[in-house]
Amino acid sequence: MATVRDVTPAPRSARALAKAERRDELIRTATRLFAERGFSGVGIEDLGAAAGISGPAVYRHFATKQALLGAILREASEQLHEDGAEVAASTPDPAKRLDALIAFHIDFAVRSPDVIRVQDRDLAALSDEDRAAVRRLQRAYVELWVAALRAEDPARAVAEARLRAHAAFGLMNSTPHAGAGATDAAARAVLTAMARAALRA
Numbered sequence: 182m183a184t185v186r187d188v189t190p191a192p193r194s195a196r197a198l199a200k201a202e203r204r205d206e207l208i209r210t211a212t213r214l215f216a217e218r219g220f221s222g223v224g225i226e227d228l229g230a231a232a233g234i235s236g237p238a239v240y241r242h243f244a245t246k247q248a249l250l251g252a253i254l255r256e257a258s259e260q261l262h263e264d265g266a267e268v269a270a271s272t273p274d275p276a277k278r279l280d281a282l283i284a285f286h287i288d289f290a291v292r293s294p295d296v297i298r299v300q301d302r303d304l305a306a307l308s309d310e311d312r313a314a315v316r317r318l319q320r321a322y323v324e325l326w327v328a329a330l331r332a333e334d335p336a337r338a339v340a341e342a343r344l345r346a347h348a349a350f351g352l353m354n355s356t357p358h359a360g361a362g363a364t365d366a367a368a369r370a371v372l373t374a375m376a377r378a379a380l381r382a
């Protein structure tokens with residue numbers, strides 16, 4: 182009789198944990214610098230210095246600067262889609278589901294304006310493979326919203342629901358342009374009210 186194999190992951194070594202932490206720090210640092218200066222305005226030496234390592238040490242984690250950009254946008258898109266799918270699946274009521282997705286996306290937009298800025302400005306700098314992956318994940322994320330809109334109003338056409346979703350993203354993703362004067366609480370309240378009105382107009 183076959184037995185179930187233990188698939189519990191082995192504990193990570195201190196060295197592996199340190200390497201993962203360094204990689205995450207590089208992604209955070211690169212996101213900030215790319216948002217401030219643009220992908221082409223940041224060199225490997227800039228990245229290393231900001232992260233507290235030498236420029237060549239960056240290559241221990243990413244083969245190229247372009248690969249680092251790919252990691253930023255792919256991982257952000259993966260997280261957005263996975264977490265958005267979980268929000269949608271855990272909210273069976275159609276009206277509450279749409280509101281839950283709005284709250285989820287606004288939380289992302291308020292916390293991650295640098296990611297949005299990098300996405301808007303430097304998507305074209307991705308490798309063909311990374312750009313295709315990001316686009317695929319983004320399309321899947323949009324379809325979560327299309328399904329939520331049509332669940333609330335089954336008579337709504339798919340094309341119209343998709344248009345509404347994209348328009349709402351433009352509104353919610355305006356956080357990089359809000360300036361430092363808006364507090365998180367104020368930004369969330371304004372964006373929530375406007376996104377709800379736009380999606381249901």
